[in-house]
Amino acid sequence: MAIEIEGAAKRYLRRGREIEALAPVTLTIEDGAFVAFLGPSGCGKSTMLNMIAGIIPPSDGRIVHDGRVVDGINRRVGYMTQVDSLLPWRTAEDNIGLPLELQGMAKPDASARIDRMLNMVKLEQFRRHFPVELSGGMRKRVALAQVLAYDPPTLLMDEPFGALDAQLKLVMQAELTAIWEESRKTVVFVTHDIAEAVALADRVVVFTTRPGRVQSVHEIDLPRPRDIFRIRFDRRFQELYETLWSALEPDIRREEDAA
Amino acid sequence: MTTRAGVYEADEFAPGRPSAAAAAHAAAEARRHQVLMALRVLVGVVFLAFWEFASDRLIDAFFVSSPVAVGGRLWQWLSDGTLFYHLSFTLTATGLGFLLGSLIGFTIGFALGRSNDLATIFDPYITAIYCLPKIALAPLFIMWFGIGIESKVAVSAVIVFFLVFLNTYAGVRDVNPVHIHATRIMGAGEWQLLRKVILPSAAAWVFTGLKVSVPYALIGAVVGEFMSSNRGVGFLIAQSSAMFDTASTFAGLVVLAVVGAAINGGLKRLERHVLRWRA
Numbered sequence: 001m002a003i004e005i006e007g008a009a010k011r012y013l014r015r016g017r018e019i020e021a022l023a024p025v026t027l028t029i030e031d032g033a034f035v036a037f038l039g040p041s042g043c044g045k046s047t048m049l050n051m052i053a054g055i056i057p058p059s060d061g062r063i064v065h066d067g068r069v070v071d072g073i074n075r076r077v078g079y080m081t082q083v084d085s086l087l088p089w090r091t092a093e094d095n096i097g098l099p100l101e102l103q104g105m106a107k108p109d110a111s112a113r114i115d116r117m118l119n120m121v122k123l124e125q126f127r128r129h130f131p132v133e134l135s136g137g138m139r140k141r142v143a144l145a146q147v148l149a150y151d152p153p154t155l156l157m158d159e160p161f162g163a164l165d166a167q168l169k170l171v172m173q174a175e176l177t178a179i180w181e182e183s184r185k186t187v188v189f190v191t192h193d194i195a196e197a198v199a200l201a202d203r204v205v206v207f208t209t210r211p212g213r214v215q216s217v218h219e220i221d222l223p224r225p226r227d228i229f230r231i232r233f234d235r236r237f238q239e240l241y242e243t244l245w246s247a248l249e250p251d252i253r254r255e256e257d258a259a
Numbered sequence: 260m261t262t263r264a265g266v267y268e269a270d271e272f273a274p275g276r277p278s279a280a281a282a283a284h285a286a287a288e289a290r291r292h293q294v295l296m297a298l299r300v301l302v303g304v305v306f307l308a309f310w311e312f313a314s315d316r317l318i319d320a321f322f323v324s325s326p327v328a329v330g331g332r333l334w335q336w337l338s339d340g341t342l343f344y345h346l347s348f349t350l351t352a353t354g355l356g357f358l359l360g361s362l363i364g365f366t367i368g369f370a371l372g373r374s375n376d377l378a379t380i381f382d383p384y385i386t387a388i389y390c391l392p393k394i395a396l397a398p399l400f401i402m403w404f405g406i407g408i409e410s411k412v413a414v415s416a417v418i419v420f421f422l423v424f425l426n427t428y429a430g431v432r433d434v435n436p437v438h439i440h441a442t443r444i445m446g447a448g449e450w451q452l453l454r455k456v457i458l459p460s461a462a463a464w465v466f467t468g469l470k471v472s473v474p475y476a477l478i479g480a481v482v483g484e485f486m487s488s489n490r491g492v493g494f495l496i497a498q499s500s501a502m503f504d505t506a507s508t509f510a511g512l513v514v515l516a517v518v519g520a521a522i523n524g525g526l527k528r529l530e531r532h533v534l535r536w537r538a
């Protein structure tokens with residue numbers, strides 16, 4: 001479903017001081033697009049996803065999702081947040097089953113779905129573990145399984161693979177790519193990692209430092225289906241990586257000078 | 260997908276597989292536990308022995324009685340039915356007070372926790388009543404409800420009400436907004452949100468409230484019995500001390516202590532099960 005961001009901006013009020021997190025942003029995310037948001041820490045990427053999900057309202061402008069203005073919790077998205085949102089009193093499998101339960105899916109169907117998801121994130125052995133008994137990366141994988149389990153038409157993912165080690169990260173990226181290439185959902189994917197953005201997305205939106213604004217938009221013309229494990233050795237991949245690096249470099253250098 | 264799965268499988272250990280080191284560790288823990296338990300019993304035995312020794316040697320037995328005398332009195336109460344008669348009365352009052360107080364406390368705590376407006380309106384009144392020593396209400400309740408079980412239930416219920424109310428209120432307030440948002444995005448309606456997020460999240464708090472209020476429910480009932488009653492363990496204690504029967508007074512206190520500890524132990528086990536998801 002298309003997401004139209006029309007001059008959406010966000011200012012937070014904290015202890016009497018206004019913090020401009022996000023300058024007005026205008027951007028269209030087409031139906032079925034895989035878009036990555038890339039930008040330095042604190043530039044407002046999570047803020048943007050929270051606004052699309054309807055958790056916080058924009059201070060200016062508006063967001064239209066699928067022809068409807070977002071003005072409250074947006075149930076047409078699945079949102080894998082940056083912070084841990086698993087319910088601590090539910091085991092891994094019960095957390096994955098939560099959205100299915102909420103939708104009233106029949107028990108046998110739901111448990112078959114849960115099994116498939118657990119297998120995908122390689123956590124079958126930990127299905128009856130509570131979140132406190134899982135590592136940070138394992139919790140991220142449960143959250144991924146949860147959001148993929150109920151198949152929402154639009155996916156918002158905030159650094160979903162940030163806590164994983166390099167190898168597992170590749171495995172998960174490959175899974176997500178396979179799922180996306182089959183289902184062609186709309187995906188908005190936030191990351192710090194240039195290689196991840198290039199490997200996964202069709203388009204990368206680069207944000208400036210806070211207050212975040214769209215600095216540049218890059219089309220990633222790598223062919224599909226993509227082999228995530230080998231794509232980084234591709235010549236075109238490396239060119240795109242360098243382009244994005246140059247786009248981010250001034251901000252990175254400025255951070256360095258400030259420090 | 261299966262080939263990809265192979266990349267990572269080797270790295271994940273199977274949970275719960277016992278090893279020699281783990282077994283040795285468990286054995287050491289068990290020994291430590293046994294020693295501690297032995298010391299625990301020893302403290303009790305030494306205390307009782309000293310009491311028995313001191314009675315009539317160091318202090319007049321008229322004031323402190325003695326373990327043997329207290330034990331004898333307990334045995335007598337047990338065999339002639341006195342204990343059961345009075346204890347059942349006290350426990351009924353405690354149980355009813357606990358049920359009534361926790362039901363009302365939970366309901367109102369929940370309502371105020373969910374509604375800022377209600378909380379703002381009632382806050383000063385509730386704080387004011389909370390600051391009263393609830394025991395001070397006992398004479399009033401005896402006036403209203405008479406010297407029967409009703410007044411004891413009322414004293415107990417008022418104490419329990421506040422403990423459960425405050426904990427429920429805090430628990431409902433304490434629900435992580437991240438959990439609420441995430442669950443609503445996944446499609447939860449208000450009722451589902453209540454059942455699947457707010458209640459389980461508040462459960463830890465509510466449970467703490469219930470747990471701490473059980474002994475207070477007992478205290479409420481017993482204090483009610485002290486003041487005016489013709490039955491119950493509180494009455495037994497009050498009557499014995501009025502007649503300078505220290506053995507019976509101590510016997511009554513022992514009964515209260517044992518009952519309180521038993522209820523607490525049961526609740527602790529229940530809590531461990533209900534809140535097993537916590538670290």
Ligand SMILES: Nc1ncnc2c1ncn2[C@@H]1O[C@H](COP(=O)(O)OP(=O)(O)OP(=O)(O)O)[C@@H](O)[C@H]1O
Nearest residue numbers: 012014019021040041042043044045046047048210
């Ligand atoms: N609730 C809040 N109250 C006040 N300021 C906030 C709040 N949330 C975020 N901010 C501020 O808004 C800015 C953007 O935050 P946001 O979380 O959107 O950044 P981000 O791009 O997701 O960063 P990161 O990559 O580190 O996750 C930050 O500078 C932060 O200080």
Ligand SMILES: [Mg+2]
Nearest residue numbers: 045046082158
């Ligand atoms: Mg963020």
